[in-house]
Each structure stands twice: as C-alpha cells, then as structure tokens.
Amino acid sequence: xxxxxxxxxxxxxxxxxxxxxxxxxxxxxxxxxxxxxxxxxxxxxxxxxxxxxxxxxxxxxxxxxxxxxxxxxxxxxxxxxxxxxxxxxxxxxxxxxxxxxxxxxxxxxxxxxxxxxxxxxxxxxxxxxxxxxxxxxxxxxxxxxxxxxxxxxxxxxxxxxxxxxxxxxxxxxxxxxxxxxxxxxxxxxxxxxxxxxxxxxxxxxxxxx
Amino acid sequence: xxxxxxxxxxxxxxxxxxxxxxxxxxxxxxxxxxxxxxxxxxxxxxxxxxxxxxxxxxxxxxxxxxxxxxxxxxxxxxxxxxxxxxxxxxxxxxxxxxxxxxxxxxxxxxxxxxxxxxxxxxxxxxxxxxxxxxxxxxxxxxxxxxxxxxxxxxxxxxxxxxxxxxxxxxxxxxxxxxxxxxxxx
Numbered sequence: 001x002x003x004x005x006x007x008x009x010x011x012x013x014x015x016x017x018x019x020x021x022x023x024x025x026x027x028x029x030x031x032x033x034x035x036x037x038x039x040x041x042x043x044x045x046x047x048x049x050x051x052x053x054x055x056x057x058x059x060x061x062x063x064x065x066x067x068x069x070x071x072x073x074x075x076x077x078x079x080x081x082x083x084x085x086x087x088x089x090x091x092x093x094x095x096x097x098x099x100x101x102x103x104x105x106x107x108x109x110x111x112x113x114x115x116x117x118x119x120x121x122x123x124x125x126x127x128x129x130x131x132x133x134x135x136x137x138x139x140x141x142x143x144x145x146x147x148x149x150x151x152x153x154x155x156x157x158x159x160x161x162x163x164x165x166x167x168x169x170x171x172x173x174x175x176x177x178x179x180x181x182x183x184x185x186x187x188x189x190x191x192x193x194x195x196x197x198x199x200x201x202x203x204x205x206x207x208x209x
Numbered sequence: 210x211x212x213x214x215x216x217x218x219x220x221x222x223x224x225x226x227x228x229x230x231x232x233x234x235x236x237x238x239x240x241x242x243x244x245x246x247x248x249x250x251x252x253x254x255x256x257x258x259x260x261x262x263x264x265x266x267x268x269x270x271x272x273x274x275x276x277x278x279x280x281x282x283x284x285x286x287x288x289x290x291x292x293x294x295x296x297x298x299x300x301x302x303x304x305x306x307x308x309x310x311x312x313x314x315x316x317x318x319x320x321x322x323x324x325x326x327x328x329x330x331x332x333x334x335x336x337x338x339x340x341x342x343x344x345x346x347x348x349x350x351x352x353x354x355x356x357x358x359x360x361x362x363x364x365x366x367x368x369x370x371x372x373x374x375x376x377x378x379x380x381x382x383x384x385x386x387x388x389x390x391x392x393x394x
Binding site for chain 1: 218233238255349352
C-alpha cells in the first residue's frame with residue numbers, strides 16, 4: 001500500500017479507531033517509511049492542539065442560563081419548605097418545638113429509677129450501708145421482716161409499732177445517742193408530784209448533780 | 210434528564226453542574242470566540258431544557274447533548290454568516306508527498322500529546338480550526354476534544370462511521386496544510 005492510500009488509516013490509528021487489519025498495515029508501513037512516521041507524529045500533535053483550546057466558563061454563566069430559563073418558564077419552581085404565610089412563623093415554631101423536646105427528655109431523666117434511700121425516724125435519708133470487712137454485719141435500715149408501710153398518696157403512714165422499731169434501729173445505728181448530752185441537758189427530770197411549772201424544779205443538768 | 214422531565218429542578222441543576230464545562234468548551238472550539246461561545250452555550254442549555262418534555266433515552270445522554278450542542282452552534286454560525294461548508298483549504302497546501310513543512314510541538318523527540326503549545330502557535334491553530342468546514346470541525350472537535358468515539362460522533366452528526374473517519378483525516382490534513390502555509394509565509 002502506498003503512502004497516499006494509507007494516510008487515512010494512520011489517522012484512524014492515531015485515534016485508536018483502526019481495525020486490526022488496518023493497524024497491522026500501518027505498523028508495517030511505518031516501519032519502512034520515514035515520511036509517514038513524521039506525518040503520524042504531526043497528526044498526533046494537531047489532535048493534542050484541539051484539547052489545548054479550552055476557553056473558560058464565563059463569570060455568572062450559571063446565573064445567566066438559569067435567569068433565561070426562569071424567564072421562559074422552562075424550569076420547575078424550587079420547592080418551598082414553608083408556605084409563604086407560615087414563613088415568618090418558622091423560626092419561633094422551631095424554637096418552641098425544640099424547647100418542648102428538651103423538657104420532655106429532661107422529665108424522662110427524672111423519672112428514671114433512682115435507688116431509694118431508707119427513711120429514718122428523723123425524716124432524713126441515709127445512704128445504703130455497705131458491709132465493711134471485719135466489722136459486724138451492718139444492720140439494715142429497714143428490716144425485711146417488717147412489712148412495708150402502707151402509703152396514702154405520697155406520705156408514708158407509720159403505725160406506732162413501726163415508729164418504735166425505727167427508733168430502736170436508730171439507736172443501734174448510733175449508740176452514742178444513748179449518751180448524747182444535748183438530749184440529756186434538754187430533759188426535765190420530774191419527781192412525782194412536781195409539775196413543769198414548779199419554781200423549785202432544778203434546771204440544767206442532771207438531777208442531784 | 211428523566212428526573213428533570215418529571216419536574217425536578219434539582220435534576221437540571223445537577224445536569225448543569227456536570228456538563229456546563231464540556232458545553233462551554235465545545236462551543237468555544239466550534240465558534241473560536243469567547244462571547245459567541247457563551248451565547249451559544251446558553252442557547253444549548255435552553256434547548257436542552259425545552260427538549261425535556263419530549264426527551265427519550267434512546268442513546269447516551271452525552272451523545273444526545275452534543276447533538277443538541279452541535280445544532281445550536283451550527284445555527285449560531287449560520288446566523289453569523291458562516292456558511293458551514295467552507296472551501297477546503299487543502300487545495301493549495303496539500304502535501305502530495307505526505308510531509309508538511311510545519312514545526313509542531315512534539316513531532317521531534319517528545320510526546321506530541323503531552324506538550325503545551327506556545328501562545329503564538331495556539332492562536333494560529335485556533336484560526337486554522339475556525340476555517341475548517343463545519344462538518345469536519347465538528348467531527349474533529351468531538352473526537353479529539355471531547356473524547357467521543359467515531360461511532361458516537363457518527364450519531365451526533367447523523368453520518369456513517371466511515372464518513373467520520375474521512376472527515377477527521379481531512380481535518381488533520383487541512384490543519385497541517387494551513388499551519389504549514391503560516392510557517393512558510
């Protein structure tokens with residue numbers, strides 16, 4: 001095949017579009033033809049030249065296109081999250097919804113089960129007693145044998161027997177309560193026949209002291 | 210495009226984001242003028258949007274897009290007095306022996322496809338490209354510039370693959386001939 005006849009196949013080869021037979025013919029021809037080898041490189045070069053004609057996207061090209069499309073009505077309207085009448089209410093409504101959600105979740109935290117501390121006779125709560133190695137087994141604040149007190153609403157109604165039991169348990173918890181001076185000094189020891197208003201009644205300290 | 214046809218504005222925005230650079234480049238290569246390229250590229254997107262209601266996915270979207278783009282630029286060139294089929298410049302400068310007296314970057318010892326062209330040569334090349342017959346220029350630009358295969362170019366231009374092969378070869382010869390004349394002048 002002569003040079004003139006094979007040039008179109010060289011062009012197709014440069015573009016990777018030659019058939020296997022054409023590609024074989026081109027390879028065979030180029031191996032023996034210096035002029036066509038030069039032409040083949042020139043053909044590659046002009047192909048590369050096209051890719052270097054790039055131009056650039058003009059400023060505000062997008063705005064120009066979309067503006068023309070919208071003026072023609074060729075573009076669907078953007079969907080609005082809120083209708084126009086509700087647009088100004090969107091912010092306060094969102095804030096209120098957020099606050100409500102916060103309050104709901106806060107109440108959930110309070111409702112979560114909390115270990116109940118036993119109630120002492122003084123109306124105080126005491127922490128659960130942990131067993132200490134080497135010490136006597138701690139007395140539970142509320143004996144399991146004692147039946148659970150009945151409740152009325154949120155108040156605990158204790159029977160007289162319960163109160164006595166709790167008082168005893170308090171003393172066992174705190175034996176120093178036997179010798180508490182504050183309590184003793186505050187006591188009035190009355191002899192039979194005395195009255196609380198008697199001027200002879202000794203005050204302050206133990207009797208006979 | 211199908212989503213856009215069903216009324217999704219976001220689909221068109223995505224389509225625009227993906228393809229607007231290719232469209233602008235194609236228009237620039239076909240018209241050779243920045244303001245003409247912008248005008249033609251805007252027209253291409255208008256045509257794409259207008260064609261959405263009747264769009265049928267019978268081919269690759271890019272093939273269809275370049276078909277629209279080529280028609281838009283062709284109309285634009287006709288409106289600006291280009292006849293679309295200029296007299297081939299090959300008649301004078303054809304190198305019968307297959308060698309063109311032109312110095313192009315690459316044909317020496319470097320890879321011609323990885324060499325950056327000098328500004329002066331680039332300007333001459335742009336002029337020569339603009340002087341190709343529109344059908345030859347479109348085939349060459351679509352294949353070498355936008356990476357379409359001969360078959361895809363044939364679909365865009367509505368011609369046979371053999372016709373594409375011939376047009377691209379002729380486009381190469383004309384460009385080399387024109388650049389050779391510039392060098393010898």
